[in-house]
Amino acid sequence: MREALIVSLDATNQRLNSGDEYRSEDQPQSQLTGGKLLDPTPLNSMSKIRLNDAETIRMEMARVYRDMRMGRIDTQNGTRLAYVLDMVRKAHETCELQRRVEVIDQVNKMRKVKK
DSSP: OOHHHHHHHEEEEEEEEHHOOOOOOGSSSTTTTTEEEEEEESSHHTTOOOOOOOOOHHHHHHHHHHHHHHHHSSSHHHHHHHHHHHHHHHHHHHHHHHHHHHHHHHHHHHHHHHH
16 A cells, blocks of 8 residues: 555656656645654544444544545545444444344233233
8 A cells, every 4th residue: 555655656756757747635634744654643633533323433424525625635534434323333233233122022021921
């Protein structure tokens, strides 16, 4: 991944040296800041992500989408993150449904015992 970014940066430098028109907004912010290559998601923000219910998972997916649209993370990494978030959502949904089925089963057992 980093090798591809370095190749991309080399191509950008060649365009700059050749006199082609270049705009700073063409360079995704996740790739280059102050001449240094950055990871898409800072490590310190990882501890703040809470994925304990469907709403927070949805909000995180929306955040990833906005970051892709704004160029803060590249679309390939964003797609991967969205896929993993969807898997987390499905796992959460499965656990929630299992919990609800267990409650329904307990209620049904109690009703059978009362008859």
